[in-house]
Amino acid sequence: STEKLTAEEINKLLLAKDEMEETAFHGAARNGKTEVLQKLWEWGKEKLTPQELKNTFLLGELYFQKTVLHVAAHGGNREVVRKL
Secondary structure, eight states: OOTTSOHHHHHHHHHOOOTTOOOHHHHHHHTTOHHHHHHHHHHHHHHSOHHHIIIIIISOOOTTSOOHHHHHHHTTOHHHHHHO
């Protein structure tokens, strides 16, 4: 639940990237965590602009130019690919 986090903290969490430019959304897709992916998407829809959702979650590329869909497909996560 996000009740105890500020909007700024949630935005930072959703948009944070590691050294490989991976967000939590990428990580959930790569690891086949559909429930986590769904929760991050719900939080993103509430807290981020449509442009941020598109550019960070769906089209955001890792340093080797892979989107979240590439990451999920490469990991063989069919359920995640279907959800995306």
